[in-house]
Each structure stands twice: as structure tokens, then as C-alpha cells.
Amino acid sequence: MSVQSNPNIDIAGKQLDAYNAQDLETYVSFFAENCVVSGLNGTSTETSRAAIKARYAKAFAQFPQNKAVLKNRIAVGNTVVDHELVIRAPGSEQFEIIAIYTFKDGLISRVDFAK
Numbered sequence: 001m002s003v004q005s006n007p008n009i010d011i012a013g014k015q016l017d018a019y020n021a022q023d024l025e026t027y028v029s030f031f032a033e034n035c036v037v038s039g040l041n042g043t044s045t046e047t048s049r050a051a052i053k054a055r056y057a058k059a060f061a062q063f064p065q066n067k068a069v070l071k072n073r074i075a076v077g078n079t080v081v082d083h084e085l086v087i088r089a090p091g092s093e094q095f096e097i098i099a100i101y102t103f104k105d106g107l108i109s110r111v112d113f114a115k
Contacts, residue, residue, distance in 0.1 A: 016070060020068060038111070066089070083098050
């Protein structure tokens with residue numbers, strides 16, 4: 001079996017690294033200006049890079065030790081799916097999430113979260 005390289009896998013990895021470093025500027029740089037964030041099959045919660053930046057500025061301030069551990073990543077075409085374990089702080093709340101990233105022109109154009 002032959003596995004082809006997918007540049008979106010690299011972008012997904014870099015944005016997760018920036019998320020874990022709580023490097024807000026780098027993190028949001030991977031999203032399109034008009035990126036949409038939504039719960040899976042739900043209503044959009046953010047519809048711009050600026051809204052994403054505001055959401056994660058608040059989250060990073062509220063959970064300064066927050067980390068996401070990648071459990072699995074798959075990619076098909078312009079879609080990358082991450083299965084992550086999110087840990088708010090050592091010894092505190094943990095939950096699993098699936099992030100479905102849709103890419104366009106080298107940026108994340110949509111994220112659907114399943115929790």
C-alpha cells in the first residue's frame with residue numbers, strides 16, 4: 001500500500017502545537033479569515049478568524065495549563081480528523097473530542113467538533 005503525503009496533516013500538526021503552547025497569534029494564523037467553527041451538525045459558534053481569536057484568548061486565560069494530546073489523526077483529501085484528549089490542568093477535568101478540519105488554500109476553512 002502506498003501512502004501519499006498530505007500537506008494538511010502538517011498544518012493540523014502545527015496548529016495543535018501552537019494550541020498547546022497557547023501561542024494565540026500563531027494558532028489563529030492557520031485559520032482562514034472567514035473560518036466557521038461549529039459543533040458537529042450544529043449551529044456555528046464562530047464565523048471569523050477574529051471570533052476564533054477571541055474564543056481562544058478567553059480559553060487560554062481560563063485554562064493556562066490546558067493541553068490536547070493527539071490520540072489519532074487521519075486525512076482524506078481536504079479533510080483532517082483529529083481525535084484528542086483535552087486536559088484542562090494536571091489532575092483536573094479531561095475529555096475526548098474529535099475535530100474535523102476542512103482545508104481550503106492551505107488554511108483551515110471550517111472546524112466541526114464532536115464531543
